[in-house]
Amino acid sequence: MTQVPRILALWSAPRSRSTAFLRMMAERGDRTVLHEPFSQLLDFGTTEVAGREVHSESALIAAIREESEKGAVFFKDTTDFWYGELLADTAFLRDATHTFILRHPAEAIASHFALNPNLQRDEIGFARLAEIYDAVHTATGTDPVVIDSADLVTAPAATVRAYCDAVGLPFVPEAVSWDPRMLPDWQRTSRWHEHTGRTTGFTDLATRYEHTVDNHPLLAEYLRFHLPYYQRLYERRTTQKSEATETMTAETMTGSNSLKIDCPACEGVIKHEDDLVVNEIIECGECRSELEVVSVEPLLVALAPEVEEDWGE
Incomplete structure (x- = not known):
């Protein structure tokens, strides 16, 4: 049986429904939940772990380790930044349980561009996500857990159960739905999470964007760059839904x-x-x-x- 992880991480390209997954983890109530500590550190120059302010990736990793000695920790983060110290810390890549969530880059790019019209290619994050995946694979010698967020929409309970089985967590069916609210840790970047704050579960909101990879040449170029990284990780999904759960x-x-x-x-x-x-x-x-x-x-x-x-x- 897989041992319950003391440090469980979920890595995601931006706009891939990872905040909704964090909302589910918070609803469980069985571990400390940290919202995007690495990206907030790179974005604002500082972040907090259980009230402790840190100013570098190495200090953040040390704080997460320290917090995990008091109780289990879950954090989710996004790859709109590059985390050099994380990639260099083989021990942390090996000792924590690093998992990954995907969304098709055509959808993620349109969603991201709608919020940030100055979006740059590397901020989309699938290449950086694949780099972290490869580093974890090299450090552990195993294939990290990968889920696709589309599965969370079509079969939320089955997908979360499969994820929990893969990482060694008990499945908590009550956590797959929740009351709508903004979590305190979202305030710093609240405009990115307003809609998740109004949800009650993993739901597909059919959004139409003015600019997409189909009508915007730059976004189409971004898709061509990132699609191979997404496809490579998608092929390595470890919690694929079956026909019975679709x-x-x-x-x-x-x-x-x-x-x-x-x-x-x-x-x-x-x-x-x-x-x-x-x-x-x-x-x-x-x-x-x-x-x-x-x-x-x-x-x-x-x-x-x-x-x-x-x-x-």
Whole structure:
């Protein structure tokens, strides 16, 4: 059995739904959660770990180690910056459990550019993400855990369970949904996290951007550069969803015309008596998620999309 990690890290290119994943980890309540300590250090010149102010990557790593001696730690960070001291610290790359979350760069680039029209190629972060992945692989001799954020949207409970199994954490189904609020650690960079602060779970918000890789030549160039790094990591996903977890499946219950459906958000069982039609919206009575019927024969349902602004953080 995998040992429960004292230090668990999640690395992400910006705008890849990593803040929503951190929100889930905070909801668990079983470890100290640090929000982007490395990027805040590079951005502002200082960051805090449990009230301790640090001014260098080496001091930050030491503070995280010290905090982990008091209790388990989770931190998530983004690769809009390059972390030279992290990459040079083989012991930290080996001793902490470093994991990775992906989002297709076409989506991440459009989301990032909408917030930062001065976006530079390397700030998009997939090349730097792959560099950290390679450094962890070299230091540990093992393949780090990689998940794709699209799986979190289509099958949140199954994807989080697979992640937990891979890193040695108990799965906490209650943490897959939460009350909407901004966490205190988000205040410094609040404009990047406003939409996640309004969510109650892993939800796909169908956002249309004025500038995308399809209509903006510079963004298309950025995509050509970063796509190979994304594809290489995507192929190494260790928590791929199966066909059974991509959607909810339903079966006729013995002795009645009612249906039993497994909710993909909380894995609770929904009983439904009426005939259903494609695109109909039903609600899970346990987690209150809205679910869309995507097929009737066979009966398949998935989380209903919400049309809002992007929560790619």
